[in-house]
Amino acid sequence: xxxxxxxxxMFKEQKRQRELEYQKEIIKRAIESQGSSLSDFEEGMDLLxxxxxxxxxxxxxxCADENNSQAQxxxxxxxxxxxxxxxxxxxxxxxxxxxxxxxxxKSGSVLREMRFEENERIDKLLNENFNNKVSNLGYSIDMPxxxxxxxSKNKNCFDxxxxxxxxxxxxxxxxxxxxxxxxxxxxxxxxxxxxxxxxMGCIESVDFNNGNCNGKLICxxxxxxxxxxxxxxxGRRGVYDLRVIVDKHLEPIYEEIIDHIIYSFNIIxx
Numbered sequence: 580x581x582x583x584x585x586x587x588x589m590f591k592e593q594k595r596q597r598e599l600e601y602q603k604e605i606i607k608r609a610i611e612s613q614g615s616s617l618s619d620f621e622e623g624m625d626l627l628x629x630x631x632x633x634x635x636x637x638x639x640x641x642c643a644d645e646n647n648s649q650a651q652x653x654x655x656x657x658x659x660x661x662x663x664x665x666x667x668x669x670x671x672x673x674x675x676x677x678x679x680x681x682x683x684x685k686s687g688s689v690l691r692e693m694r695f696e697e698n699e700r701i702d703k704l705l706n707e708n709f710n711n712k713v714s715n716l717g718y719s720i721d722m723p724x725x726x727x728x729x730x731s732k733n734k735n736c737f738d739x740x741x742x743x744x745x746x747x748x749x750x751x752x753x754x755x756x757x758x759x760x761x762x763x764x765x766x767x768x769x770x771x772x773x774x775x776x777x778x779m780g781c782i783e784s785v786d787f788n789n790g791n792c793n794g795k796l797i798c799x800x801x802x803x804x805x806x807x808x809x810x811x812x813x814g815r816r817g818v819y820d821l822r823v824i825v826d827k828h829l830e831p832i833y834e835e836i837i838d839h840i841i842y843s844f845n846i847i848x849x
Contacts, residue, residue: 594824607706620650627653632663643674651678652686659693687803690750695828705832709839714738716759716815717848721839726755736761753825753833755760755840773812775818779809791845794819796833806830808837814846 623638637658642650651674657664658671672693678686709721716738722728723743731737735757762770772795775834776784779797787796787810794812801807801824810821821844823837830837 618645623650623653632657634663634665643677645662646677648678648681648686651675652683652689655686656671656689659689676749677753684694684802687750687801687805689804691826691828692752695826705836707836707839709843711843712739713847714757715845716757716819717814718757718819719739719843719845719847720757720821722755723836723840723845751824751826753823753836755821755823757844758820758822759816760818760820767813767815767817770818772813772814772818775811782818789842789844791842796841801808804828808841810841810844812846815848819846820833 580666619638620642623635623642625633626632626638632642636654639650639653639657642653655671655675655678656662656672658667658674660666670684675690675693679690692736695794706723706725708724710724711719711721713719716736720739722739722741726741726743729740729742731740738757738759740754740756742754760775776795776797779799781790783799784795784797787794789810792812792814794810797807797808797809797811804827805824806827808825812819812821815820821828821841825833825837
């Protein structure tokens with residue numbers, strides 16, 4: 580069964596509470612860092628709520644130009660839709676990209692939506708050739724041969740990080756990565772995968788065997804417009820966390836590749 584079908588009916592309208600709390604903290608830090616511009620931001624948001632867009636954009640643009648990530652997001656949306664300001668999608672993308680780089684995840688969702696709208700018929704030719712990679716972290720996995728392999732910042736816990744198709748340096752089509760949560764002294768058997776899954780937030784999980792190892796399959800929706808497929812399994816060295824993160828608009832195109840990657844994962848250091 581295709582992995583995304585397992586979860587298609589499981590999380591429909593639910594939100595990821597942990598991500599929302601994180602987003603609130605990002606907004607709070609951004610506002611606090613602005614000092615005197617706090618009142619401008621509040622005024623702009625108040626006018627925005629009242630749909631007085633032309634007045635709102637004046638205050639929000641001042642805050643956006645001072646790197647307030649939510650103000651950048653709001654200005655980007657106004658420019659995208661031409662509300663209170665002349666429509667300019669290219670300028671909207673610049674503000675949204677800056678907002679996303681500063682940690683406001685919802686900007687990523689709008690950027691993905693715009694990209695999809697501008698490509699009414701997406702004819703993406705997928706190369707379905709894979710290279711099997713054996714990681715020093717004690718597992719093997721198939722990686723698409725034409726993806727861009729990224730250098731991990733910490734080879735002691737992250738490996739096989741790769742992406743396919745991206746704009747700039749943040750908006751990718753699909754990404755894969757594996758993370759090892761190392762457990763000392765061969766104590767991995769004492770760790771409950773159910774508890775690990777529960778600690779990941781308000782997302783659905785099911786027991787899953789990919790043909791190589793038992794584990795938990797977890798699915799959630801990101802605020803940045805992505806669907807996240809996570810497979811966690813235990814080995815001698817600890818808990819392995821395999822993630823495939825895909826643009827929700829492009830998810831059907833990548834269905835077979837998502838399946839192949841997750842079904843290929845195998846713990847060899849057991």
